Amino acid sequence: MLKIKELHASIENKEILRGVNLDLKAGEVHAIMGPNGSGKSTLASVLIGRDGYDVSGSVTYEGQDLLALSPEERAAAGVFLAFQHPVEIPGVGNMYFMRTALNSLRRQRGQEELDAVDFLALAQERMKLVEMDQTFMSRSVNEGFSGGEKKRNEILQMAILEPKLAILDETDSGLDIDALRVVASGVNALRSEGRTMLVITHHQRLLDYIVPDFVHVMAAGQIVHSGDKDLALELEANGYAGLTPRSARVGASV
Amino acid sequence: MSAPTTTVGISDEVRELADQEYQYGFSTDLETEVAPKGLSEDIIRLISAKKNEPEWLLDWRLKAYRHWITLTPPTWQHVSYGPVDYQDIIYYADPRPKKQVTSMDEVDPELRAMFDKLGISLGEQERLSGVAVDAIVDSVSVATTFKDKLAEVGVIFCSFSEAVQEHPDLVRKYLGSVVPYNDNFFACLNSAVFTDGSFCYIPKGVHCPMELSTYFRINAADTGQFERTLIIAEEGAYVSYLEGCTAPVRDKNQLHAAVVELVALEDAQIKYSTVQNWYPGDADGNGGVYNFVTKRGMASGKNAKISWTQVETGSAITWKYPGVILKGDNSVGEFYSVALTARRQQADTGSKMVHIGKNTKSTIISKAISAGHGQNTYRGLVDIRHSAVGARNFTQCDSLLIGKDSGAHTLPYIDVKNQTGQVEHEASTSKIGEEQLLYCRQRGIPEEEAVSMIVNGFCREVFKMLPMEFAVEAQKLLTVSLEGSVG
Ligand SMILES: Nc1ncnc2c1ncn2[C@@H]1O[C@H](COP(=O)(O)OP(=O)(O)O)[C@@H](O)[C@H]1O
Ligand SMILES: [Mg+2]
Numbered sequence: 001m002l003k004i005k006e007l008h009a010s011i012e013n014k015e016i017l018r019g020v021n022l023d024l025k026a027g028e029v030h031a032i033m034g035p036n037g038s039g040k041s042t043l044a045s046v047l048i049g050r051d052g053y054d055v056s057g058s059v060t061y062e063g064q065d066l067l068a069l070s071p072e073e074r075a076a077a078g079v080f081l082a083f084q085h086p087v088e089i090p091g092v093g094n095m096y097f098m099r100t101a102l103n104s105l106r107r108q109r110g111q112e113e114l115d116a117v118d119f120l121a122l123a124q125e126r127m128k129l130v131e132m133d134q135t136f137m138s139r140s141v142n143e144g145f146s147g148g149e150k151k152r153n154e155i156l157q158m159a160i161l162e163p164k165l166a167i168l169d170e171t172d173s174g175l176d177i178d179a180l181r182v183v184a185s186g187v188n189a190l191r192s193e194g195r196t197m198l199v200i201t202h203h204q205r206l207l208d209y210i211v212p213d214f215v216h217v218m219a220a221g222q223i224v225h226s227g228d229k230d231l232a233l234e235l236e237a238n239g240y241a242g243l244t245p246r247s248a249r250v251g252a253s254v
Numbered sequence: 255m256s257a258p259t260t261t262v263g264i265s266d267e268v269r270e271l272a273d274q275e276y277q278y279g280f281s282t283d284l285e286t287e288v289a290p291k292g293l294s295e296d297i298i299r300l301i302s303a304k305k306n307e308p309e310w311l312l313d314w315r316l317k318a319y320r321h322w323i324t325l326t327p328p329t330w331q332h333v334s335y336g337p338v339d340y341q342d343i344i345y346y347a348d349p350r351p352k353k354q355v356t357s358m359d360e361v362d363p364e365l366r367a368m369f370d371k372l373g374i375s376l377g378e379q380e381r382l383s384g385v386a387v388d389a390i391v392d393s394v395s396v397a398t399t400f401k402d403k404l405a406e407v408g409v410i411f412c413s414f415s416e417a418v419q420e421h422p423d424l425v426r427k428y429l430g431s432v433v434p435y436n437d438n439f440f441a442c443l444n445s446a447v448f449t450d451g452s453f454c455y456i457p458k459g460v461h462c463p464m465e466l467s468t469y470f471r472i473n474a475a476d477t478g479q480f481e482r483t484l485i486i487a488e489e490g491a492y493v494s495y496l497e498g499c500t501a502p503v504r505d506k507n508q509l510h511a512a513v514v515e516l517v518a519l520e521d522a523q524i525k526y527s528t529v530q531n532w533y534p535g536d537a538d539g540n541g542g543v544y545n546f547v548t549k550r551g552m553a554s555g556k557n558a559k560i561s562w563t564q565v566e567t568g569s570a571i572t573w574k575y576p577g578v579i580l581k582g583d584n585s586v587g588e589f590y591s592v593a594l595t596a597r598r599q600q601a602d603t604g605s606k607m608v609h610i611g612k613n614t615k616s617t618i619i620s621k622a623i624s625a626g627h628g629q630n631t632y633r634g635l636v637d638i639r640h641s642a643v644g645a646r647n648f649t650q651c652d653s654l655l656i657g658k659d660s661g662a663h664t665l666p667y668i669d670v671k672n673q674t675g676q677v678e679h680e681a682s683t684s685k686i687g688e689e690q691l692l693y694c695r696q697r698g699i700p701e702e703e704a705v706s707m708i709v710n711g712f713c714r715e716v717f718k719m720l721p722m723e724f725a726v727e728a729q730k731l732l733t734v735s736l737e738g739s740v741g
Binding site: 080087108 | 689690692693694695696699700703707708710712713714
């Protein structure tokens with residue numbers, strides 16, 4: 001459902017992605033690991049259409065050229081990113097924001113919009129997944145949320161917007177073990193045949209809870225290693241340093 | 255001291271919407287009685303005679319005029335505009351039908367149609383909202399509603415001209431008591447030539463039973479607008495007053511120099527809310543209203559409270575500093591403002607709080623949004639006098655920049671003469687707008703809607719101070735203004 005070929009991206013003449021190749025099939029969960037600064041967030045940014053990059057290579061999403069779409073069109077096509085650093089939007093109510101988002105997606109897809117009552121029912125049901133309570137919904141988007149609350153809020157949005165491709169960028173960072181368990185079980189509940197996930201992390205720990213089908217290692221803007229979930233354990237034991245650049249297997253699923 | 259500045263990036267698609275026509279651009283042909291162009295003592299005598307004014311008022315006007323001709327227009331504001339030819343302005347235009355209006359049905363159908371276009375049909379207002387509307391078209395009051403109901407509790411709400419006839423003692427006592435005729439260039443001009451406006455008097459202990467509302471409207475071509483509004487709240491009285499306006503498209507810049515004076519006696523409270531949407535000029539900066547207004551309140555008694563709330567989206571140039579003179583002990587002054595400048599609009603606005611009484615308290619919350627080539631300057635003065643023991647001020651001014659060509663400037667002046675005074679400036683930490691925009695768009699919210707959502711959120715602290723219906727209107731206005739001019 002997602003095919004990334006020779007993807008390069010630079011910003012301010014600095015090349016950050018240096019030929020990324022990945023192939024994700026529907027329903028698969030792929031993990032991307034790698035040291036800080038290796039380009040994981042940049043990959044996510046390029047996939048959602050953040051401004052400011054010089055991009056070459058191709059990204060085909062469900063048969064269409066993803067790079068040609070605006071960020072909102074990508075969202076309407078089912079692409080979702082749980083941000084590494086969710087931004088605060090002062091004065092905009094969390095509930096109102098999510099309803100506006102869902103209805104924008106529905107409108108772009110030619111579906112009927114949900115009214116406030118129906119939306120509330122949906123939100124309440126999905127909030128249980130991440131054990132969030134109602135008070136978060138009446139606050140401004142992410143404003144004054146703790147790190148962990150912001151991450152839970154991201155997964156709540158994923159649960160409400162029901163994307164086909166969910167990219168989770170360091171959703172585990174800043175979470176204590178209990179919060180991690182809550183978030184991971186929320187994510188697991190959302191795993192389905194019709195939903196592909198790209199889980200970015202640099203802790204093996206998260207992958208104990210969200211068990212991936214494939215693990216890739218990114219270093220200096222390239223996928224240097226791909227394997228199954230055991231690769232994560234190997235990394236845990238030997239560190240990134242033990243890996244040679246450019247694995248023979250580029251792209252995991254065959 | 256400088257405010258946090260946030261930038262929102264805008265794509266070309268949104269830029270294309272920039273030249274959308276001004277929604278309220280139309281002009282209505284009312285039977286207008288017009289004075290010759292230009293200003294002289296004769297013109298002032300003509301205005302005064304037309305309005306059948308008492309001698310003392312004519313003298314006051316002439317005193318103002320004689321002072322005004324010695325003045326030169328101020329140049330310290332952070333705005334630029336060509337010189338105004340004061341001899342090329344018509345100082346009197348009367349659209350009143352020949353016959354006196356006694357009911358809504360008698361109001362000029364064309365005028366009513368104009369209100370319909372603006373979505374503020376008087377009949378609707380009357381029936382649904384219980385808001386008394388004193389509609390001002392070209393400086394003359396055309397229709398006043400709910401007068402009887404207000405009269406029952408002793409509230410006087412009428413046109414300024416009528417007040418001069420019916421309540422001359424009140425007018426004489428308070429006119430110029432807050433904004434003296436020689437206060438500044440534009441206030442002085444207004445004092446000489448004002449044609450009409452609103453007058454409001456709330457007697458002792460009366461809580462005004464409804465929100466009082468005036469829709470201002472500039473109509474006849476090249477007619478300068480010189481309204482004069484005077485609101486007096488006696489001991490323990492309360493009133494909430496709404497002022498809202500739109501103006502038709504004009505090729506020539508139109509001067510608007512109004513004066514608003516508020517007087518709150520002991521324990522009285524006046525809440526004055528404005529939504530201002532005059533024609534801002536086209537994308538190149540042609541046309542548009544010059545809005546040079548003097549608004550000031552006098553919290554003269556103990557525990558008096560005056561609040562200004564304004565949402566300014568219109569005018570080519572805005573120059574106004576609603577302020578409060580906090581004379582009574584424990585009196586309170588508030589200023590909540592949203593100022594949006596887009597296209598080539600310029601705004602130099604802020605507030606002036608003068609603390610004289612003990613334990614006086616003031617709050618200033620200013621939200622400035624600049625889009626397109628808009629320029630927004632916050633200019634505030636907090637003046638704590640010797641006598642103001644225990645005075646406190648809290649000021650917060652935030653700016654939001656949209657696009658690369660807009661500008662925001664913050665110029666807070668503070669003068670503390672009593673060391674027990676406490677002055678606090680705050681700048682909320684705001685993240686980069688581009689990140690907020692991307693976040694919204696990633697969730698599927700189209701760019702323009704996202705901008706509007708972020709901006710409305712940014713202004714929420716001010717909107718929540720507005721009366722409910724007004725807040726909804728203000729929010730819509732902001733959205734419309736952004737649709738038309740973001741980029
Ligand atoms: N806007 C930017 N301008 C310049 N360099 C950037 C920018 N964003 C990221 N980088 C650089 O790109 C590299 C990869 O960053 P990132 O994708 O965030 O890595 P990761 O998510 O793997 O930690 C880093 O060296 C980072 O400093
Ligand atoms: Mg990262």
